Amino acid sequence: MSLLLSQRPSDQAELENFGVDWVVHYQFDDVEISKATSEYEALIHDLHEAHLETQVRHGHGASVLIFIRVPRAYLGNLVHQSRVKDWLYGIIHELPVGDNDTIADAETPAEALRSVYHAVTWKKSLGGAHITPKHGKWKNIASAFPLHDQAANAELLRKWSKTILLMAEDLDAIRALFGEKVAFYFAFIQSYSLFLVFPAAWGMLCWYYSRSYSITFAVGNCLWAMVFVEYWKIRETDLSLRWQVNGVGALKVTRTQYVWEKEVRDKITGEVTQIFSPYRQFLRQLLLVPFTSIASLALGGLIVVTFALEVFISEVYTGSLKGYLEFLPTILFSLCLPSITNLLTRIATRLTKYENYRTQDQYDLAQTAKQFVMHFITAFLPTILTAFVYVPFGARIVPYLNIAYLRGKATDVPRDFHVDPSRLQQEVIYLSLTGQVLSFGEEVVLPYVKRIAMEKWRDYRSKQAVVEHRRNVSQATNQVLVDEVEESAFLSRVRSEAEAVEYNVHEDTLEMCVQFGYLTLFGVSWPLVALGFLVNNWLELRGDFFKLSVECQRPPPIRADSIGPSLQGLEVLSWLGTLSTAAIVYLYRDGMTEIHLSSFLLTILLAEWAYLGMRYAVSTGLAKILSSTLRRESAKRYAVRKGYLEASVSSGPGGSPPRGKLRVRFRDKVTVYTSATDPPSPQSEEELHEATLDDSERRFWSGNAVEDGLRMIKALGTSAADSTGKMRKEL
Amino acid sequence: MSLLLSQRPSDQAELENFGVDWVVHYQFDDVEISKATSEYEALIHDLHEAHLETQVRHGHGASVLIFIRVPRAYLGNLVHQSRVKDWLYGIIHELPVGDNDTIADAETPAEALRSVYHAVTWKKSLGGAHITPKHGKWKNIASAFPLHDQAANAELLRKWSKTILLMAEDLDAIRALFGEKVAFYFAFIQSYSLFLVFPAAWGMLCWYYSRSYSITFAVGNCLWAMVFVEYWKIRETDLSLRWQVNGVGALKVTRTQYVWEKEVRDKITGEVTQIFSPYRQFLRQLLLVPFTSIASLALGGLIVVTFALEVFISEVYTGSLKGYLEFLPTILFSLCLPSITNLLTRIATRLTKYENYRTQDQYDLAQTAKQFVMHFITAFLPTILTAFVYVPFGARIVPYLNIAYLRGKATDVPRDFHVDPSRLQQEVIYLSLTGQVLSFGEEVVLPYVKRIAMEKWRDYRSKQAVVEHRRNVSQATNQVLVDEVEESAFLSRVRSEAEAVEYNVHEDTLEMCVQFGYLTLFGVSWPLVALGFLVNNWLELRGDFFKLSVECQRPPPIRADSIGPSLQGLEVLSWLGTLSTAAIVYLYRDGMTEIHLSSFLLTILLAEWAYLGMRYAVSTGLAKILSSTLRRESAKRYAVRKGYLEASVSSGPGGSPPRGKLRVRFRDKVTVYTSATDPPSPQSEEELHEATLDDSERRFWSGNAVEDGLRMIKALGTSAADSTGKMRKEL
Known part of the structure; x- marks a missing residue:
C-alpha cells in the first residue's frame, strides 16, 4: 500500500482544482428538457458504472459542468494496468512489479491524467465510461477536458520569460503537464x-x-x-x-x-482484432491525388487571379481610383480564402473519415x-x-x-x-x-x-x-x-x-x-x-x-x-x-x-x-x-534482461524497478522541478482518501450529482426556453 | 537431461564425417621443424584448454589436419548459452528455459556448428581456443573449417535440378546447412x-x-x-x-x-566495451571519396583508352594486320584488368583495415x-x-x-x-x-x-x-x-x-x-x-x-x-x-x-x-x-509477454517454449526436410556419448593427437626439406 500516493496531494495547485480530475461540459440549448434530463441521467449512470465519482455545477447558459474524480486507489490501479499494457506491447522493457490489484504511483501528472482520460473515454468493454464528446449518443456534450494546473503553468511561463534556451528539464516539465x-x-x-x-x-x-x-x-x-x-x-x-x-x-x-470488415482472433496472441483491408485503405488513400489536384487548382487559381489583377492594376491600369483599387485584389483574396479553405478542409475531413x-x-x-x-x-x-x-x-x-x-x-x-x-x-x-x-x-x-x-x-x-x-x-x-x-x-x-x-x-x-x-x-x-x-x-x-x-x-x-x-x-x-x-x-x-x-x-x-x-x-x-541513444537503449534492455536472468537463476522474478528518473512533480510553487525522493509513510487507504481532500473539497464533493443536475437542467432549460421565447416575441 | 540429443546421431551423413565438427589445417612448408612442433603443441594445448577433443591426420604435403570434436554435453551447453545471449541482446523474445548447466538441443546443424565455430575462434576470455587462421600467432594455419554434409548437399542439389522454384523450406534448408x-x-x-x-x-x-x-x-x-x-x-x-x-x-x-582507444565500463549494463571514436572512424571512412576517385580514374581511364583504340582500329585504321589488331585492345585490357583490380583491391583492403x-x-x-x-x-x-x-x-x-x-x-x-x-x-x-x-x-x-x-x-x-x-x-x-x-x-x-x-x-x-x-x-x-x-x-x-x-x-x-x-x-x-x-x-x-x-x-x-x-x-x-510480418512479430512478442505475465501471476516463471517451428534436420537421405517430432528417450550422459560414436569412429578418435602430430611433422617436415633440398640440387 506504500505505493498509494496519489498524484494530487494537498498542495496549492491541487487545492485550486478541488480534486477534480476531469470536467464534462453538457450543453442543452437546443434539447428538450425531458430529453436533456434522460441524457443527463444516462451520463451520470455511465460515469458511476465506470467507478468514477461525480459532482455537478451549472455552466454558462443552458449547460452543466459534470466534475469527475477517480478514486485514488482505482486511479493507481489504472496507472499500473496501463504500464503492464505498455510492457505487453513492448513499449517498456521491464514488467512493472505487482499483480492485478497493485496500485501504482503515477510518475507525472500527465500519466495520471491519461489514465483518467482512458477511464472517461474508453469503451465500456475496456472498462471506460465511453464518453465521446460531440459524437453519436453524446453529441450534446460540448467537451470533456482536464483542468489546467495554474500554478505550474505560471511557474513555467515565468521561468521561460527569463531564459533564452529551453533545457531538457523544461521539455520534461511540458511532458509531465501536457503529455508527449x-x-x-x-x-x-x-x-x-x-x-x-x-x-x-x-x-x-x-x-x-x-x-x-x-x-x-x-x-x-x-x-x-x-x-x-x-x-x-x-x-x-x-x-x-x-x-x-x-x-x-x-x-x-x-x-x-x-468501420471494420471482419473481426479476427489472432492465432498467436488470442486477442480479437478488427480488420479493414489495408489494400482497400490504400486505394482510398489514393483519393489524396485528386484532392491535392483540386486544392491546388482552387487555391492556385485564386492566387494566380489575384496576382494578375494586382500586377494589372499596379503596372498597367492608369484609370481613376488607382490608389484604392490597388488594394482591391488582396482584399478580395482575403475575403475568399477562408471560405475556400473551409470548403477544402471539409472535403479533407470527409476524405480522412472515408479512409477509415x-x-x-x-x-x-x-x-x-x-x-x-x-x-x-x-x-x-x-x-x-x-x-x-x-x-x-x-x-x-x-x-x-x-x-x-x-x-x-x-x-x-x-x-x-x-x-x-x-x-x-x-x-x-x-x-x-x-x-x-x-x-x-x-x-x-x-x-x-x-x-x-x-x-x-x-x-x-x-x-x-x-x-x-x-x-x-x-x-x-x-x-x-x-x-x-x-x-x-x-x-x-x-x-x-x-x-x-x-x-x-x-x-x-x-x-x-x-x-x-x-x-x-x-x-x-x-x-x-x-x-x-x-x-x-x-x-x-x-x-x-x-x-x-x-x-x-x-x-x-x-x-x-x-x-x-x-x-x-x-x-x-x-x-x-x-x-x-x-x-x-x-x-x-x-x-x-x-x-x-x-x-x-x-x-x-x-x-x-x-x-x-x-x-x-x-x-x-x-x-x-549520434548513435549513442540507440546504444543506450539496447544497453538498458540488456541490463534489464541480465538483471532478470540473475534474479531468476538465484531465486524468482523480482528486483525493484529503477524507474522514476524522469519523475516530475508540480508539488509547490517554488520548485517546479522537484523530483520526489521521500517515499510517503505507509497509511491506511481510508486515511489517504481523507488526506487528499480538505474541508472545502469535501464539501464540494458532498452533493448529489443526479438530483442537483436535474434541478439545474430544469431551471436553466426553462429559463433558456423562456428567454428564447421572449426574444422571439420581441422580434 | 532429456534435451541432450546431439545434432550428430549415427546417421549416414554423420558416419561419413566420423563425428568431426571442425578441421584445422596446419601447414609448415616454410617453417623450421622445431618451430613447427612447438606451434603444434601450443595449438593442441589451446584446443584442449577450450574443452575440445582433438585428433590428427596428415594432409597434403607438409601439413597436418587437426580434427576437432566438441563433447556433446559441452556443445549442448554452448548452444544454450548462445541462446541466452541472443535473448540478452534482444534478438529473441523468450528466455530459454534452464540454468547455467542446461544442455540444449540445436535446432539446425548450422546452430550447432556456430557454437563449435565460437568455441574454436573466440578469445580465451570468452571461453574459446582463439584460433585465428592466417593471422598473428596462427599465421601458419591455412584454414579452419567445418566439413560438408555430403548427403544433404547432394539431396538438395538433386531436388532443385527437378524444380523450377525454390520454396521457403528450401531456403530454410540452406539456412540449416550453411547459416543465415x-x-x-x-x-x-x-x-x-x-x-x-x-x-x-x-x-x-x-x-x-x-x-x-x-x-x-x-x-x-x-x-x-x-x-x-x-x-x-x-x-x-x-x-x-x-x-x-x-x-x-x-x-x-x-x-x-x-584497435580501440579506451575501454569503458558501461554504466547501465556493467559490461566493458571497447570504444573507438565514431567521429574518427567517420573521418577515416571519408577516404572512400579519394579511393572511389582513384578507382574510377584508373579503371575508367583503362576502359576509355581500350575503347578509343578499338574504335580507332575498327573504324579508322586501314593499315596491315587490321584483322588481328582489332582484337588487340580487348586482349590488352583483359591482361591489364586483373593487375589493376588486384592493386585496387589491396588498397581497398588496407583502407578497410584502417577504418578499424x-x-x-x-x-x-x-x-x-x-x-x-x-x-x-x-x-x-x-x-x-x-x-x-x-x-x-x-x-x-x-x-x-x-x-x-x-x-x-x-x-x-x-x-x-x-x-x-x-x-x-x-x-x-x-x-x-x-x-x-x-x-x-x-x-x-x-x-x-x-x-x-x-x-x-x-x-x-x-x-x-x-x-x-x-x-x-x-x-x-x-x-x-x-x-x-x-x-x-x-x-x-x-x-x-x-x-x-x-x-x-x-x-x-x-x-x-x-x-x-x-x-x-x-x-x-x-x-x-x-x-x-x-x-x-x-x-x-x-x-x-x-x-x-x-x-x-x-x-x-x-x-x-x-x-x-x-x-x-x-x-x-x-x-x-x-x-x-x-x-x-x-x-x-x-x-x-x-x-x-x-x-x-x-x-x-x-x-x-x-x-x-x-x-x-x-x-x-x-x-x-505487406505489413503482416511486422504485425506478426509484435503479436508474437505480445503473446510471449502475455504468457509470461499469466505464468508469473499464477506461480513463477516458466512455460515450455514453443520453439522448433523451423527445425530442420538432415537425418537421412530420403527426407531432407524431416522435422524431428519424437523426443529421444532419456538416457544417461555416458550412454549418449557412446551412442554417438560407432566402432570405426571410436577407433578414429582413439589416437593421441600430440604424439601422432609431432611424429608427422617431423616426418613430413624432413621429407619436405629433403625434397626442396633435392630440387635445389637438381636445379
Missing part, C-alpha cells in the same frame, strides 16, 4: 530555433561580406536545412526512447467511428497531411509565382494583360516594360517579418482580447439572468444555481476553460514547418531571414505556451513518438529548397541576364544530385556520430 | 529471379508489339526495378524475423585486429562497398560509353582520332563518318547473353576442371612421396602417415576440402546486383534481356549451390540479417536506371535526330522526379500491404 504529443512540438521548436542560430549568423556574415544571391550562403543554407532534418529524425528517436513512448502507436485503442483509420493518431496524421498540402499552397505559391514567373517573364506577360484589356485601343504602356528584380527580395522581407508579427497577433493576442471581451459581456448577461431565475424557480433549485463563496473563483475559472477552444498541436507544428520551408525555399534572396525567424521564435515558443495554458483547454495528455507527418513535410521542403535555391541563384545572380534554358536545367539537375548525395552522407554520418 | 548469411543470398536470388518473370514477359510483349526503345517498356521496366527493391527490403525484414536474426549485428564479437571496424560483419560490409564501386565501373562503364558517348558523339569524335594519328597526312576517312545506332543494342545483347554464359563457365566449370586436374597430379606426386617416406622414417611414424582403410575415403575428401577455396557470398551477391543494374540501366535497348537473365538465373542458382557445396570449403554458419551493402547498391541502381532509361529512350527513339540539350535535360529531370515520387508511393503502399 505536446512536448514533442515544444522539443521541435526548441531544436529548430537552436539550429536557426547557424543560418542567422551565416546570413549576417554573407549579407555583410558577399554580394546578394551569394552561392556561399546558398550552399550553407541548403546544407543546414538537410542537417537539421536528419538531426531531428535522430533527436525524435532519442526523445521517444527517453520518454518511453517509442512505438506507442501500436497500443492505441480503436476509434469509435472505425483505426486509431485517432492515424486519423490525425492523415488529416494533417492534407492540411499540409493546403498550407503549402497558400503560403508558398505567391512567392513562387513572383520568383519564377512574374520577375523572369513579367516583361513578356504583362503587356498581354494590357492588350487583352485595351483590345484595339491605343497602348498606354511602353512596350519595353521592365520588372524590377528586387521585387522578390521585397516580398520575402515583407512576408518573413511583417507576416510573422501579424500571425503572432492573430494567433495569440487577438483571441486573448476576444476572450476577455466575451467574458465581460457574459458576466453582464448572467447577472441579469440570475435575477430572473430568482423570480422563477424554487428555493432548492436556487441554491444549486448560486456558487458557494469558496468555490466561486474556481467555478468561474472552470466555466471559462469549458468555453475555451481545444488546443491543436498539429497547427502549431505546421506553422513552424511553413517557416522552415520559407527559409529553405526563399532564404537565399535575403540572408537576414533566418535572423528574423530566430527572434520571432523566441516569442513564438512562449506565445504558444501562453496560448496553450491560458487560452485553450488543457489537452488530454496523449502520447506520441514523433511530430508526425510534418517530418515528411520537412524532408520534402529541404529537397524543394535545394532546387529552389539553385534556381533563384542562377536566375537572379546576374540580374536576369544571360539565361539559357539548358544551363538552368543543368543547374537544377546538379543541385538535385548534390542534394541526394549529401543527404546520404549527412544521414550516415550523423547516425554514426 | 548464405541463406540470405539464396533468398535474394530466388526472389529476384521470380520477379524477373514480369520484365521477361513484358519485354516479350513489347518486343513483339511495339517499336524499339518503346516508352511503354521503359516505364514498366523502371517501375519493376523500384517495386523489386522496395519489396526486397520488406522481404529481408520478413526473413530476418522468421530466422530470428533481426539485429544480430549487435552481439557480434570484436575482431582480433580491432569492431566486428567482422562491419568489416566485410565496408570491404564489399568498395568492391561494389569497382565492379560497377568495370561492368557498366563500357556500355555507358557506347550509349552516351560513342553513338551520339562518335561522328564528331572519331574523325579527331584519325587526324591525331595521321597528323598532316591525307585523310583516308570520309568526313561524314556515321556511327551505327544499333551498336548499343548489339553490345547489350552480347554482354547480357554471351557474358553471362562465359562468367558461369569461368565461375563454376573452370574451377571444377582445374580442381580435378590438380587432384590427379597431386595423387601422382603423393604416391611417389609415400614410397620415399617409407625408406626414410621409423615404423611408428610410418603408421601415422598411411591412412587406415576405412578412413581413407573420408580423409581424402577432407584433404581436398582443406585445399578448397573459401566461399565468398558477397561476390555472388554482387554478381546478381550487377545483373540487376544491367537490366535497369540498359534493358530498354533490348527488351529480351530480362528473359535471358531469367534463364541464366535458373542455372546460376544451382551452379552457385554446386560451387558452394563441392568446390568451396563449407563456410562457418555466420548469421546476418540482410544481404548487406548490396541493398544500397540496388537502390542506387534503380535510381540510375531510371535516369539512364529516360536518356536512352530520348536519344535513340528517333534515331538520333532532333536532339536538344535542354529537352534532354528536362527529360532526365522529369524522370528523376517521377522516380522520387513513385518510389515514395510504392514504398508506402507496399509497407501497408
Whole structure:
C-alpha cells in the first residue's frame, strides 16, 4: 500500500482544482428538457458504472459542468494496468512489479491524467465510461477536458520569460503537464530555433561580406536545412526512447467511428482484432491525388487571379481610383480564402473519415497531411509565382494583360516594360517579418482580447439572468444555481476553460514547418531571414505556451513518438529548397541576364544530385556520430534482461524497478522541478482518501450529482426556453 | 537431461564425417621443424584448454589436419548459452528455459556448428581456443573449417535440378546447412529471379508489339526495378524475423585486429566495451571519396583508352594486320584488368583495415562497398560509353582520332563518318547473353576442371612421396602417415576440402546486383534481356549451390540479417536506371535526330522526379500491404509477454517454449526436410556419448593427437626439406 500516493496531494495547485480530475461540459440549448434530463441521467449512470465519482455545477447558459474524480486507489490501479499494457506491447522493457490489484504511483501528472482520460473515454468493454464528446449518443456534450494546473503553468511561463534556451528539464516539465504529443512540438521548436542560430549568423556574415544571391550562403543554407532534418529524425528517436513512448502507436485503442470488415482472433496472441483491408485503405488513400489536384487548382487559381489583377492594376491600369483599387485584389483574396479553405478542409475531413483509420493518431496524421498540402499552397505559391514567373517573364506577360484589356485601343504602356528584380527580395522581407508579427497577433493576442471581451459581456448577461431565475424557480433549485463563496473563483475559472477552444498541436507544428520551408525555399534572396525567424521564435515558443495554458483547454495528455507527418513535410521542403535555391541563384545572380534554358536545367539537375548525395552522407554520418541513444537503449534492455536472468537463476522474478528518473512533480510553487525522493509513510487507504481532500473539497464533493443536475437542467432549460421565447416575441 | 540429443546421431551423413565438427589445417612448408612442433603443441594445448577433443591426420604435403570434436554435453551447453545471449541482446523474445548447466538441443546443424565455430575462434576470455587462421600467432594455419554434409548437399542439389522454384523450406534448408548469411543470398536470388518473370514477359510483349526503345517498356521496366527493391527490403525484414536474426549485428564479437582507444565500463549494463571514436572512424571512412576517385580514374581511364583504340582500329585504321589488331585492345585490357583490380583491391583492403571496424560483419560490409564501386565501373562503364558517348558523339569524335594519328597526312576517312545506332543494342545483347554464359563457365566449370586436374597430379606426386617416406622414417611414424582403410575415403575428401577455396557470398551477391543494374540501366535497348537473365538465373542458382557445396570449403554458419551493402547498391541502381532509361529512350527513339540539350535535360529531370515520387508511393503502399510480418512479430512478442505475465501471476516463471517451428534436420537421405517430432528417450550422459560414436569412429578418435602430430611433422617436415633440398640440387 506504500505505493498509494496519489498524484494530487494537498498542495496549492491541487487545492485550486478541488480534486477534480476531469470536467464534462453538457450543453442543452437546443434539447428538450425531458430529453436533456434522460441524457443527463444516462451520463451520470455511465460515469458511476465506470467507478468514477461525480459532482455537478451549472455552466454558462443552458449547460452543466459534470466534475469527475477517480478514486485514488482505482486511479493507481489504472496507472499500473496501463504500464503492464505498455510492457505487453513492448513499449517498456521491464514488467512493472505487482499483480492485478497493485496500485501504482503515477510518475507525472500527465500519466495520471491519461489514465483518467482512458477511464472517461474508453469503451465500456475496456472498462471506460465511453464518453465521446460531440459524437453519436453524446453529441450534446460540448467537451470533456482536464483542468489546467495554474500554478505550474505560471511557474513555467515565468521561468521561460527569463531564459533564452529551453533545457531538457523544461521539455520534461511540458511532458509531465501536457503529455508527449505536446512536448514533442515544444522539443521541435526548441531544436529548430537552436539550429536557426547557424543560418542567422551565416546570413549576417554573407549579407555583410558577399554580394546578394551569394552561392556561399546558398550552399550553407541548403546544407543546414538537410542537417537539421536528419538531426531531428535522430533527436525524435532519442526523445521517444527517453520518454518511453517509442512505438506507442501500436497500443492505441480503436476509434469509435472505425468501420471494420471482419473481426479476427489472432492465432498467436488470442486477442480479437478488427480488420479493414489495408489494400482497400490504400486505394482510398489514393483519393489524396485528386484532392491535392483540386486544392491546388482552387487555391492556385485564386492566387494566380489575384496576382494578375494586382500586377494589372499596379503596372498597367492608369484609370481613376488607382490608389484604392490597388488594394482591391488582396482584399478580395482575403475575403475568399477562408471560405475556400473551409470548403477544402471539409472535403479533407470527409476524405480522412472515408479512409477509415483505426486509431485517432492515424486519423490525425492523415488529416494533417492534407492540411499540409493546403498550407503549402497558400503560403508558398505567391512567392513562387513572383520568383519564377512574374520577375523572369513579367516583361513578356504583362503587356498581354494590357492588350487583352485595351483590345484595339491605343497602348498606354511602353512596350519595353521592365520588372524590377528586387521585387522578390521585397516580398520575402515583407512576408518573413511583417507576416510573422501579424500571425503572432492573430494567433495569440487577438483571441486573448476576444476572450476577455466575451467574458465581460457574459458576466453582464448572467447577472441579469440570475435575477430572473430568482423570480422563477424554487428555493432548492436556487441554491444549486448560486456558487458557494469558496468555490466561486474556481467555478468561474472552470466555466471559462469549458468555453475555451481545444488546443491543436498539429497547427502549431505546421506553422513552424511553413517557416522552415520559407527559409529553405526563399532564404537565399535575403540572408537576414533566418535572423528574423530566430527572434520571432523566441516569442513564438512562449506565445504558444501562453496560448496553450491560458487560452485553450488543457489537452488530454496523449502520447506520441514523433511530430508526425510534418517530418515528411520537412524532408520534402529541404529537397524543394535545394532546387529552389539553385534556381533563384542562377536566375537572379546576374540580374536576369544571360539565361539559357539548358544551363538552368543543368543547374537544377546538379543541385538535385548534390542534394541526394549529401543527404546520404549527412544521414550516415550523423547516425554514426549520434548513435549513442540507440546504444543506450539496447544497453538498458540488456541490463534489464541480465538483471532478470540473475534474479531468476538465484531465486524468482523480482528486483525493484529503477524507474522514476524522469519523475516530475508540480508539488509547490517554488520548485517546479522537484523530483520526489521521500517515499510517503505507509497509511491506511481510508486515511489517504481523507488526506487528499480538505474541508472545502469535501464539501464540494458532498452533493448529489443526479438530483442537483436535474434541478439545474430544469431551471436553466426553462429559463433558456423562456428567454428564447421572449426574444422571439420581441422580434 | 532429456534435451541432450546431439545434432550428430549415427546417421549416414554423420558416419561419413566420423563425428568431426571442425578441421584445422596446419601447414609448415616454410617453417623450421622445431618451430613447427612447438606451434603444434601450443595449438593442441589451446584446443584442449577450450574443452575440445582433438585428433590428427596428415594432409597434403607438409601439413597436418587437426580434427576437432566438441563433447556433446559441452556443445549442448554452448548452444544454450548462445541462446541466452541472443535473448540478452534482444534478438529473441523468450528466455530459454534452464540454468547455467542446461544442455540444449540445436535446432539446425548450422546452430550447432556456430557454437563449435565460437568455441574454436573466440578469445580465451570468452571461453574459446582463439584460433585465428592466417593471422598473428596462427599465421601458419591455412584454414579452419567445418566439413560438408555430403548427403544433404547432394539431396538438395538433386531436388532443385527437378524444380523450377525454390520454396521457403528450401531456403530454410540452406539456412540449416550453411547459416543465415548464405541463406540470405539464396533468398535474394530466388526472389529476384521470380520477379524477373514480369520484365521477361513484358519485354516479350513489347518486343513483339511495339517499336524499339518503346516508352511503354521503359516505364514498366523502371517501375519493376523500384517495386523489386522496395519489396526486397520488406522481404529481408520478413526473413530476418522468421530466422530470428533481426539485429544480430549487435552481439557480434570484436575482431582480433580491432584497435580501440579506451575501454569503458558501461554504466547501465556493467559490461566493458571497447570504444573507438565514431567521429574518427567517420573521418577515416571519408577516404572512400579519394579511393572511389582513384578507382574510377584508373579503371575508367583503362576502359576509355581500350575503347578509343578499338574504335580507332575498327573504324579508322586501314593499315596491315587490321584483322588481328582489332582484337588487340580487348586482349590488352583483359591482361591489364586483373593487375589493376588486384592493386585496387589491396588498397581497398588496407583502407578497410584502417577504418578499424569492431566486428567482422562491419568489416566485410565496408570491404564489399568498395568492391561494389569497382565492379560497377568495370561492368557498366563500357556500355555507358557506347550509349552516351560513342553513338551520339562518335561522328564528331572519331574523325579527331584519325587526324591525331595521321597528323598532316591525307585523310583516308570520309568526313561524314556515321556511327551505327544499333551498336548499343548489339553490345547489350552480347554482354547480357554471351557474358553471362562465359562468367558461369569461368565461375563454376573452370574451377571444377582445374580442381580435378590438380587432384590427379597431386595423387601422382603423393604416391611417389609415400614410397620415399617409407625408406626414410621409423615404423611408428610410418603408421601415422598411411591412412587406415576405412578412413581413407573420408580423409581424402577432407584433404581436398582443406585445399578448397573459401566461399565468398558477397561476390555472388554482387554478381546478381550487377545483373540487376544491367537490366535497369540498359534493358530498354533490348527488351529480351530480362528473359535471358531469367534463364541464366535458373542455372546460376544451382551452379552457385554446386560451387558452394563441392568446390568451396563449407563456410562457418555466420548469421546476418540482410544481404548487406548490396541493398544500397540496388537502390542506387534503380535510381540510375531510371535516369539512364529516360536518356536512352530520348536519344535513340528517333534515331538520333532532333536532339536538344535542354529537352534532354528536362527529360532526365522529369524522370528523376517521377522516380522520387513513385518510389515514395510504392514504398508506402507496399509497407501497408505487406505489413503482416511486422504485425506478426509484435503479436508474437505480445503473446510471449502475455504468457509470461499469466505464468508469473499464477506461480513463477516458466512455460515450455514453443520453439522448433523451423527445425530442420538432415537425418537421412530420403527426407531432407524431416522435422524431428519424437523426443529421444532419456538416457544417461555416458550412454549418449557412446551412442554417438560407432566402432570405426571410436577407433578414429582413439589416437593421441600430440604424439601422432609431432611424429608427422617431423616426418613430413624432413621429407619436405629433403625434397626442396633435392630440387635445389637438381636445379
